[in-house]
């Protein structure tokens with residue numbers, strides 16, 4: 001059986017001078033690291049290491065679920081957290097695996113690149129002595145092309161790379177395989193660089209925007225923002241967005257049909273422009289993209305305190321996750337019941353309303369969940385509280401929830417509950433009133449900039465092209481040797497010559513036998529015309 | 535239309551079942567002649583691959599010496615009938631898909647039920663294509679129809695949902711590009727498992743194992759050919775799968791603002807991709823035996839199954855379109 005060595009023999013062979021033991025160890029470890037077996041083990045480890053990332057909730061994907069996990073497993077969660085269980089893909093061990101893998105990868109492709117460049121410039125190898133030992137071989141008696149140059153011409157026309165040495169023709173084809181393979185592996189590195197670029201120089205911010213509101217792209221205006229280590233808050237591009245309208249359509253079954261946010265963009269160029277975006281078609285500003293993530297309703301509530309002063313708030317109520325947009329939230333009026341005589345805020349007389357908003361309230365109680373996602377019968381179901389809201393304690397609280405500590409320590413008391421339809425008014429025990437005026441839509445959006453994406457996309461295109469070339473191209477070699485038919489007589493180019501042919505595919509190639517047969521037929525036939533079963 | 539689709543699925547399952555029985559009859563009657571003699575111009579030996587765990591020549595020529603008796607003719611008939619029934623099943627199956635698509639007024643890939651229906655059809659279609667090129671592999675049909683019956687019955691019993699329109703998040707041409715390529719790649723990976731498992735059994739058999747699962751492989755085609763088919767199918771679908779994952783990332787960028795977010799579904803796609811890359815590596819490494827490499831391919835398919843069933847049932851993520859409560 002014939003095996004042809006791919007690379008120039010590894011320089012491991014000759015025992016020249018003994019290397020320094022440390023150097024020897026280093027070299028050995030390097031060789032070990034860049035071997036295919038190591039790559040295989042590391043690939044396997046990478047796959048295994050990714051599994052906890054899907055089993056445990058991840059901070060970057062779903063922080064609320066991580067919090068819930070902490071609540072449900074108070075003993076286990078901190079342990080898992082310590083070893084990076086909730087940030088698997090940024091953990092030391094996951095990073096270690098892929099960095100080792102990519103080191104191995106670079107260590108593997110660099111020498112192969114050098115060898116391949118050499119192979120691209122070198123000439124097809126000398127024919128083996130005994131062509132009949134090759135997997136494909138043939139003897140051509142009295143062929144049309146007996147002259148090595150004519151045989152070479154036949155091969156060249158079929159895009160083989162040909163070398164004529166005396167009475168021998170060597171030809172090789174399919175360098176694309178290795179080229180593709182190297183491109184593929186190199187582009188893996190480029191994809192990783194793209195990821196790194198994005199995490200260093202990228203940024204993003206999320207926030208909620210009620211219709212009619214404007215926000216500008218500064219860090220302070222985001223509820224949650226994350227800037228790459230190479231990005232400063234001052235680097236954020238300047239622009240402002242106003243949400244003019246939001247339109248959500250639903251099928252009669254309640255399933256969403258389409259969403260569309262209409263905004264006014266002010267890129268601080270002196271003029272503003274209208275724009276729209278939706279799921280699957282983000283708003284692409286030159287410097288950042290704006291994505292629509294979610295939507296909901298902000299009930300407009302007008303509270304008139306016992307001194308007759310009114311305040312109106314349109315606080316977004318957050319959806320609870322059900323498909324019919326049952327939402328919950330709190331409208332707080334910390335400045336309520338300020339005595340006009342003294343002008344002093346009385347911290348025992350603050351007011352808040354907590355409860356649900358139902359876009360389509362049921363006809364009869366219980367009023368706990370909405371029946372449809374659009375506003376067919378909008379209603380708020382609220383509990384009123386009076387007392388100290390705890391806003392001055394300096395403990396940052398959520399604007400979507402009451403401070404429960406104030407309720408449990410008795411400083412904030414419940415004073416009644418009620419369901420209000422649009423336009424309905426509720427008179428509380430102290431004569432103050434709450435009126436439900438209607439709602440405004442709100443959206444949640446994400447603004448992002450990822451400078452690594454172009455590189456990643458380009459690398460992915462190369463990756464695919466390289467992968468296909470590598471998998472489907474086939475490296476193969478053929479040789480033709482012109483010999484005198486009668487060993488005793490004359491020159492190889494005389495009429496009575498034999499041509500011996502042999503060929504092998506260096507990679508599995510079930511069609512090679514046919515290709516070889518066609519090639520032989522072409523040489524046997526007429527060297528100058530195109531034939532064979534093509 | 536929707537009811538018609540449901541009925542066609544039922545008929546398709548029945549047709550696969552009868553095809554399976556027919557294959558089993560062929561198997562039982564045991565016409566060893568159908569085992570192909572390894573083609574004389576076997577080329578495996580030429581390349582790097584020669585060192586793998588594949589055993590050389592099958593024992594076919596010996597068996598061929600027995601005169602084809604009546605049972606052999608019957609077996610052949612049963613085998614051909616099985617193929618015919620598989621074609622019929624595939625046609626019914628296609629009809630079910632088309633009518634479902636018409637009923638929903640969209641591509642029938644909107645939820646897990648439709649997804650499984652499409653992937654299995656691709657698997658069958660690819661199988662018939664392989665069969666046209668390599669008729670000698672007919673006996674693998676027993677495994678293929680078994681897989682189809684199991685998966686389709688599971689889909690029918692556990693995954694069935696009424697026809698509903700698409701969520702806004704799925705209304706994108708990337709939906710068609712991403713899902714169609716994923717479906718085709720998965721269908722061919724699914725088909726790839728059949729020769730992979732057959733190879734593992736047959737290879738054990740050829741190496742002299744005579745315990746339970748290996749004995750089943752007595753009448754299977756030669757191991758080397760099964761192994762090559764396994765590789766060809768995986769080599770075909772791996773780039774397709776890669777493309778599908780990339781298309782998914784492009785779509786995710788447009789829909790959610792990030793190309794890759796390690797959502798459970800994305801994580802498992804990554805795991806499958808890495809495992810299949812491992813298979814291709816293992817197969818290209820001379821020191822790794824072919825049966826070890828093939829096990830990695832089977833493992834890859836298990837990760838695909840995990841992504842399809844496990845992730846949809848056990849985890850919640852952005853990709854929650856399964857339509858299963």
Ligand code: HEM
Pocket residue numbers: 034035036037039043101102104105106108109180181184185188467470471808810811814815818
């Ligand atoms: C990031 C990790 C890697 C991935 C995802 C990966 C993926 C792949 C894939 C999918 C193939 C099959 C397609 C082809 O034949 O070109 C392949 C082939 C190959 N890889 Fe990798 N690879 C990785 C790392 C490495 C490393 C570290 C090495 C060196 C030790 C390596 C060496 C090779 C070689 C030599 C082939 C060609 C095998 C053949 O002759 O067909 N790869 N790789």
